[in-house]
Amino acid sequence: MAAVSAAADALARRHTVAGVLTWDEFALVSAAHVAARLNLFGNSTATAAASRNKAASRAAFAACGVPSAESTRVTTLREARLAAARIGYPVVLKPTGHAGSVGVIKAERAHDLPGAYTHASRAAGDDLRGREEGGVRVEEYLDGPEISVECVTVRGVTTPVAITRKQLGPEPHFEEVGHSVEAGDPLLALAGPVAIAALNALGVANGISHVELRLTDTGPRIVEVNGRLGGDLIPHLVKQATGIDLPRAAADIALGRDPDLTPTCRKAAAISLIYAPATGRLARAHADDALTSAPWLERLVWEREVGDMVNAPPTDEIGTARLAHIVAIDTTAERCLQHLAEAEDHLAIAVDS
Incomplete structure (x- = not known):
């Protein structure tokens, strides 16, 4: 500072x-x-x-x-087990210092906790035993x-x-x-x-x-x-x-x-976030004319280019899984979401793994 x-x-x-x-x-x-x-x-x-x-x-x-939600910070799997047992399953584990759902995962039962803890702690990285705001949090699932x-x-x-x-x-x-x-x-x-x-x-x-x-x-x-x-x-x-x-x-x-x-x-507006279907090199990313000329379409933006390496979610590498975003505008959110659901049929995406 x-x-x-x-x-x-x-x-x-x-x-x-x-x-x-x-x-x-x-x-x-x-x-x-x-x-x-x-x-x-x-x-x-x-x-x-x-x-x-x-x-x-x-x-x-x-x-x-x-x-x-009830929440406890932990730095070891043993602490995570104790916290989850006290809070009650299911629980959510998340890296304390991150944002954007990176490393966030649900453990439905005790059997799922070790894998969930590994996932969240890997995203927490060097913060696991560091600052007070670092580490992993075990939270009540809402x-x-x-x-x-x-x-x-x-x-x-x-x-x-x-x-x-x-x-x-x-x-x-x-x-x-x-x-x-x-x-x-x-x-x-x-x-x-x-x-x-x-x-x-x-x-x-x-x-x-x-x-x-x-x-x-x-x-x-x-x-x-x-x-x-x-x-x-x-x-x-x-x-x-x-x-x-x-x-x-x-x-x-x-x-x-x-x-x-x-x-x-x-009015209403909605966004659809398009993710990579697999991890590899983006080989094709195309939208047909029926989508690009739709009257409800406010924008279609490709965030990755053909030839880029992309990751299928979940991933800890922010920005490598999302390929594009589409924004729809209409009179209701329900109509916007319907447009966006149908839009996926007009996208051609391929990844060479």
Whole structure:
């Protein structure tokens, strides 16, 4: 952090720094530190650290009565066994310091735990016995659909602006295969207050938050709080569905301005994330005219090129499994998801293994 402070001070001597902003999960603490050092809008370093440290988050939620998953940090398989036995199967294992579902896996029963622990600890890497925020977490498995609440907080007042419904690949992994946002989603009234309570518990004062929850039989429960814009083009989906521009709001807040959160449209948008079918060299990646000319298609972007080495999920190498993404816009999320399901029939993908 000393190097970050020195760089910030040097920049401030040459320029007037108006705001500090990051969309990177791993830069949250540094951004908060710089904002505080330069007396600019942001969150405290403690709040940023708590949102990155799952143990600190869980402790804050428990102290404030926010419903969330029970969770324990472990550094050995023996500790993982004890934690899972206490929490009760099934459990989820995840590297504490990562994001984007890397290394996250479900252990249905005790027999599955050694393999699951190996998978999660391999993704944790050097963090396993290192910093307090490193290692592996054994968490209670929350059954039910997974959603996120996209929240905007200004001077301690939070406004939930949209619900993102997440589509996941088959268990035991939690590979994200798509998301959908629909203006006026009725879940906002149910899950929004829980998201607000979680952000209040962490002391979030300013910025955009991506709050992940599961809709369980007992109501919405927090999976985790991400003190940043959501990934996978979720802010783009929100803008297409509601007209609310979350990246612009994030910039306005960093500059000390009140963001405009007025909805200007009432539609739906969804994204499909296309993965490599096998590990090897990408030999073919093509979409036919019926897809590229579809009236509902907002974008089709190939993220990998023919000739690239790609990995079939799950993989710990971020960016090597996703081949493309497709965004659909229509009147409802259901229609968007139907378009995206049919789109896969119009893709030709081949991998030489």
